[in-house]
Amino acid sequence: MSARKPASRRAAPRQSTVSKAPPVAVPVSPRTAWRVIVGGLAALGGTAAIVWAVAAGLPRQATLGLATASSEAGFVVRQVEIDGARHQPRLSIYREVLDGGSDSMLLADLEAMRARLVALPWVKDASISRRWPNRLHIRIEEREPAAIWQHKGRLRLIDAEGEVLPVPDLAKFAELPLLVGADARLQAPGLLKIVAAQPELAREMEAALWVGQRRWDIRMKSGETISLPEGPAAEAAFLRFAAIHRETPLLGRGFVRFDLRLPDKMVVRVGGEPGQPVKPRPEPRTLQPAQPPVAAVPQADPPVAAARAPGPAQTASRSAGPHAQTPQEVTI
Numbered sequence: 001m002s003a004r005k006p007a008s009r010r011a012a013p014r015q016s017t018v019s020k021a022p023p024v025a026v027p028v029s030p031r032t033a034w035r036v037i038v039g040g041l042a043a044l045g046g047t048a049a050i051v052w053a054v055a056a057g058l059p060r061q062a063t064l065g066l067a068t069a070s071s072e073a074g075f076v077v078r079q080v081e082i083d084g085a086r087h088q089p090r091l092s093i094y095r096e097v098l099d100g101g102s103d104s105m106l107l108a109d110l111e112a113m114r115a116r117l118v119a120l121p122w123v124k125d126a127s128i129s130r131r132w133p134n135r136l137h138i139r140i141e142e143r144e145p146a147a148i149w150q151h152k153g154r155l156r157l158i159d160a161e162g163e164v165l166p167v168p169d170l171a172k173f174a175e176l177p178l179l180v181g182a183d184a185r186l187q188a189p190g191l192l193k194i195v196a197a198q199p200e201l202a203r204e205m206e207a208a209l210w211v212g213q214r215r216w217d218i219r220m221k222s223g224e225t226i227s228l229p230e231g232p233a234a235e236a237a238f239l240r241f242a243a244i245h246r247e248t249p250l251l252g253r254g255f256v257r258f259d260l261r262l263p264d265k266m267v268v269r270v271g272g273e274p275g276q277p278v279k280p281r282p283e284p285r286t287l288q289p290a291q292p293p294v295a296a297v298p299q300a301d302p303p304v305a306a307a308r309a310p311g312p313a314q315t316a317s318r319s320a321g322p323h324a325q326t327p328q329e330v331t332i
Contacts, residue, residue, distance in 0.1 A: 075105040075133050084140035087165070088122035096120065097128070097136065105130060121166055124159075146192055147177050149185045162188040181210030191216055194235045198242040204251060215261075222252040227259045241266065268330045 080097055082090055096116040102108075110128045117126040117140070125141040143159040148170065150156075157165045157173055162185045167173070177195075179188055187210055195202045195218070207219040216234065218226040226241060228234040237260035244250065244266070250258065259267035 077103045077105060077108060077136055078134040079136070081131070081135060081137045082140065083138070084142065085122075087142055087167070088120055088140065092120060093117065093138065093140070097138065105132070105134065108136065121164065145173055145176060147179050147188060148173060149188070150178055150180045151182055151184070156185075158185055158188060160189060160192050162186055177205045178207040179210070180207060183213060184208070184210040187216075190234075191218075194238050197235075198238065201238075201242055201245065220251055224251060224255050225257045227257060227261055229261045229263075233263070237261075240264075262331075266332045268332060270330065 077098070080094060082093055085093060096119075097113050099116065108130070110130075113128050114126050117123050117128075117138070122142050123140055124143045127139045129137050131137050143161075143163060143165060145157050145165060146160040147158055148155055149158045149164070155170055157167050157170060157176075158179075159165060164185070179185070179191070181187075191208055195205055201220075204220050204222065205218060206221045209217045209219070211217050215230045216228045218228065220226065226238070229237050241250075241258060241260060254271050255268055256271045257267075257269040259269070
C-alpha cells in the first residue's frame, strides 16, 4: 500500500500595500473630449492645408473651399475677448476686428486686424491671438493723457506724443497742464519729456505757451514764468534751474519771471516796487513734540525777515522815477 503524498498548499498571493488612487473624474464628457481632440487635429490639418495651398499657388477658390470646410466643422469666430480697453469704446474694437469679410478662424488676418486697431485714437498698441476653436483674444495698450491743448479757444486732450484723444468731458482731466499755441501739440513731446525729468517741478507746472513758433514759456502754479531758450538748449537750461531750485527754493517767493535764454545765466524779474525785498526762503518743516496747552499771551508781531541783497556777482537794473512799477531784473 503506497503512502499518500500530502497535498501542497499554495501560497496565498500577497496583497499590495499601496492603496489604489480613486479614479479622477474629468469634468468633460468622453464625447466632448473626443470632439475637442478630433477638432484640434482637424484645425491643424486645415491650417497646414491652407498654408500649403497658398505656397503652392493654388487658386483662391481652393483655399476658400478649405476654409469653408473648417467653418462647417465649427471653427468660426464666435467670441472676442478684450483686455486693457478703458477709454476706447469696445463697440469700435469689435467693428474693426470683425470687418475682415469672413468669420473663419483660419482666414482671420491677425495683422490686418492689428493695423485697424492701432489706427483707433486711444489705441497705442494691440496684440491678437487665436484661442481655438472659436475665440479671438485682444490685448489693448491705450495712450495715457498727458496735457490739454488749447488752440483758437478750443480745448483738446493729448498724450505725451501729441496725439489727440477724444473725450466727451474734460472735467476729469482738469489737473493736467495746459499747452497753448497753434503748434503746441506738435512740440509737446519735447517739452513734456524735459519737464518729466524733474518731478518736483513737473508737479508745479500749470501751463506752457509756445512763443513765436520757436520756444516755450512755462507758467508755474505759484505764478512765476520760466522762459526757456530755443532748441536743444532748453533741456540744459531747465536742468540748471532745477538744480538751483533744489539748493535754494525759488518758487512762491514773489518772483515774476526766470529768463533762461542767455547761456549760463538767469535773469530774474522781481514783482512789486523797486527796492522791495522778496519773500524769505521757506524753512523746512520740523516735527515738534506735543506740548500741553497753555494760555495765550499777547505778543508783539515777529519781525519780517528780509532777503539778502544781491552780491557782487549780481547786477540790477531798476526803473527810474518815484512811481515806477516795473519789476526789478537781477542777472545771476
